[in-house]
Amino acid sequence: ELKVEQNPLFLSMQEGKNYTIYCNYSTTSDRLYWYRQDPGKSLESLFVLLSNGAVKQEGRLMASLDTKARLSTLHITAAVHDLSATYFCAVQGGSEKLVFGKGTKLTVNP
Amino acid sequence: GAGVSQSPSNKVTEKGKDVELRCDPISGHTALYWYRQRLGQGLEFLIYFQGNSAPDKSGLPSDRFSAERTGESVSTLTIQRTQQEDSAVYLCASSLAGAAYEQYFGPGTRLTVT
Numbered sequence: 635e636l637k638v639e640q641n642p643l644f645l646s647m648q649e650g651k652n653y654t655i656y657c658n659y660s661t662t663s664d665r666l667y668w669y670r671q672d673p674g675k676s677l678e679s680l681f682v683l684l685s686n687g688a689v690k691q692e693g694r695l696m697a698s699l700d701t702k703a704r705l706s707t708l709h710i711t712a713a714v715h716d717l718s719a720t721y722f723c724a725v726q727g728g729s730e731k732l733v734f735g736k737g738t739k740l741t742v743n744p
Numbered sequence: 745g746a747g748v749s750q751s752p753s754n755k756v757t758e759k760g761k762d763v764e765l766r767c768d769p770i771s772g773h774t775a776l777y778w779y780r781q782r783l784g785q786g787l788e789f790l791i792y793f794q795g796n797s798a799p800d801k802s803g804l805p806s807d808r809f810s811a812e813r814t815g816e817s818v819s820t821l822t823i824q825r826t827q828q829e830d831s832a833v834y835l836c837a838s839s840l841a842g843a844a845y846e847q848y849f850g851p852g853t854r855l856t857v858t
Contacts, residue, residue, distance in 0.1 A: 734786035
């Protein structure tokens with residue numbers, strides 16, 4: 635059974651700092667997604683990672699995938715308050731459904 | 745174009761009542777998914793439709809939960825004899841044709857069982 639673990643679950647950081655969120659999964663993955671969720675809102679797709687070594691960047695966020703280690707990272711560079719949200723990774727592994735991590739609640743303080 | 749829509753956005757019901765939640769997928773999307781998100785948690789898969797058939801119902805938590813889909817259009821998730829533990833946000837997603845395509849999520853229905 636595919637399991638997805640994210641850490642940390644809570645992250646409080648200062649504006650301007652860098653940090654990394656980790657997503658580990660237990661079995662072979664076809665693809666991995668990162669989503670952002672603002673309070674009371676639905677999920678916004680950030681990145682889709684398909685292959686080993688894939689790296690994607692959008693603004694201050696960069697996601698990477700290591701399929702051998704079954705690890706994806708979401709790196710935040712020079713955080714700003716607007717990045718405060720909950721970030722989920724989700725893995726699609728050999729079936730139609732996505733298996734989600736529990737999410738990382740990010741708070742960026744001035 | 746229009747995204748995935750869901751109705752109602754909020755539903756408060758008494759324990760023991762039945763509820764129906766509706767999802768309108770993106771036009772042309774053959775695959776449709778239902779997920780549940782409990783407070784402070786990630787999303788749990790409930791059921792997947794390809795067209796109007798449901799090849800994977802493995803996430804439905806009990807026989808009180810059922811879902812149907814009309815063709816490649818609207819889907820309804822029905823919860824019978826609601827319990828307090830059913831309180832959650834129910835999210836619907838659709839994709840063009842299944843696993844190889846990205847899922848697009850609706851705004852969700854927040855269900856509160858009192």
